Amino acid sequence: MTDRQSCYRRRRLLQTAASAVALGLAGCSENGQSTPTPNETETETPERTPTDAELRNAALGFTEQLAAGEYEAAREVFAPSVAEQVSAAALEAIWADLQRANGPYVEIEGAERVTVQSFAAVVVTIQFAQARQGLRLVFDDERRVVGFQLVAPASDEWTAPSYVDQGAFETREASVRGPGNCALPGELTVPGDGGPAPPSFVLLGGSGPTDLNGTLGPNQPYRDLAYGLGTAGNASLRYTKRTAACEVDPATLTIDDEYTDDAVAAIEMLRSQDGADPNRTVVVGHSLGAKLAPRVAAQIDGVAGVIMLAPPGRSLHELLVEQTRYLIELDGSVSDGEQARLDAVTVAADRVDRLDIDDDEVVLGAGQAYWESLQAYDAFETARSLDVPILVLHGGRDYQVTATDIDAWRDALADEPNVRFETYADLNHLFLPGEGPASPAEYQTAGHVDEQLVTVIDAWLEARWD
Structure with missing residues (x-):
């Protein structure tokens, strides 16, 4: 090393x-x-x-x-x-x-x-x-x-949401091995009734070094989702991303290093497990993982569907500028320091857009290889090329991925007959309920993925094979 x-x-x-x-x-x-x-x-x-x-x-x-x-x-x-x-x-x-x-x-x-x-x-x-x-x-x-x-600030211990019956499924520790020698910690969730193998899904986390539970403060939305769908009789595999578990150099990292290669390995692993149907595997992604979900599905034969939770419809660096502006304007005023931060992010985003990044330099958290690979990826065209059903879900209170992004996806997939969109007015980026303008503070309040999201995904999975 x-x-x-x-x-x-x-x-x-x-x-x-x-x-x-x-x-x-x-x-x-x-x-x-x-x-x-x-x-x-x-x-x-x-x-x-x-x-x-x-x-x-x-x-x-x-x-x-x-x-x-x-x-x-x-x-x-x-x-x-x-x-x-x-x-x-x-x-x-x-x-x-x-x-x-x-x-x-x-x-x-x-x-x-x-x-x-x-x-x-x-x-x-x-x-x-x-x-x-x-x-x-x-x-x-x-x-x-x-x-x-x-x-790390102390966070409340996770407790299962009311819609989860932990006696209805089993959990097993898993280790996903993509390229290299690093093992990604994971967890399999499979029904405990010993019946026919159910539909299964692999979950791709959002941007940054995300753990298998999608932990933010006291919240673990990916765990909520996996256990909720496990209660309904579905199998799943979620895992900690390479950027959280392995030695990575952000100056050389690409989107395939961060997502695709490990996700393909995870799907192959899930298909080999008892309690999961290898012919009914769905790719579920959240945030940037949702945008990359079509890319993963296109890389492996036999994926049966794609679910995108809050998929960005614009470039990541553009969203970073918008998020920064939203947050500094949230209290109704903008200080000189806040304006300076927005200006700095805007300048950095412009550099990313032009790929004006030196070797070994990190801009907005990533190097030239990452930004170049992300710009080269056409998520809309990749999604259109898939011959599988697609479900797109979005929270109406999401300030990180907004209606502008979802409208871009609606336009891009308007001619695709097997695509469904759903928006939930009172849910935020983590699909937790709330009221009024969304803010980062609510991520620090313990909550759970809304049950209606779990119900809709379960019904969509069942409908694929009725």
């Missing part, structure tokens, strides 16, 4: 494994070496101990500078030994990874003074579009940062 691969691996662990692996304390400098931990850093005796307010202000200032793209200025709070090992480019890559995993930055929710190994520390809670993230900065006695970590 190269130093660079190790660095990217550590970043992914921080974002997706809900761990407190150190970022800074455990590396991600340009040379892949670890930044000194507090007990490795020599400090001089201070004239006075910094106050809690001074530490909080320093932590908030550092975070605000990251959000504003002022990476070189953010390094000024570091102790010299840390500044030598964590470059502005490394901070930029870390922040890009966070936004790719959690959506665009929204705001700082607060800062809490804590203690780490007798050192003063501050945990800053950051709200992104799709999730909250804790950033813990450890200070020496001179108010200099000697280490920093991403820490």
